[in-house]
Amino acid sequence: MALAGIVLATLLDRAWPAHMVTGAWRYPVGAVLVLGGWALSVAAKRRFHQAGTPVRGSLPTTALVTDGVYAHTRNPLYLALLLIMTGVAVGWNNPWLVGVTGAFWLYLQVRVVADEERRMAAQFGADYAAYRARTRRWL
DSSP states (O other): OHHHHHHHHHHHHHHSOOOSOOSTTHHHHHHHHHHHHHHHHHHHHHHHHHHTOOSSTTSOOOSOOOSGGGGTOSOHHHHHHHHHHHHHHHHHTOHHHHHHHHHHHHHIIIIIIHHHHHHHHHHHHHHHHHHHHHSOSOO
């Protein structure tokens, strides 16, 4: 879905070009955001593999992971994806992609994360409630 958003924003930018900023600084800033998102994703996936639980949210969760990057954010994989999309938007100077990223965040917030949190609460009960109380959803 994120890749489809990037493609859509690229097509919109070709049809109706718009630019946010000027200057070569956008390339290193975009690269830092993309690489930071990638590193966060690798760390989150590694922790899931160590815990023996699937990475895909559509598969049954077998363990509640609360350490590593999960001690700082309950959704590091989604946050990583948003960082990557934002980095691409900055690097490509594409405000359409900023809008698509915002819409994608809203979709994640309302549909995906809310569903996952209900399932996690039902499956892990008080342990998940304690985790939610001490760890922010995003940052």
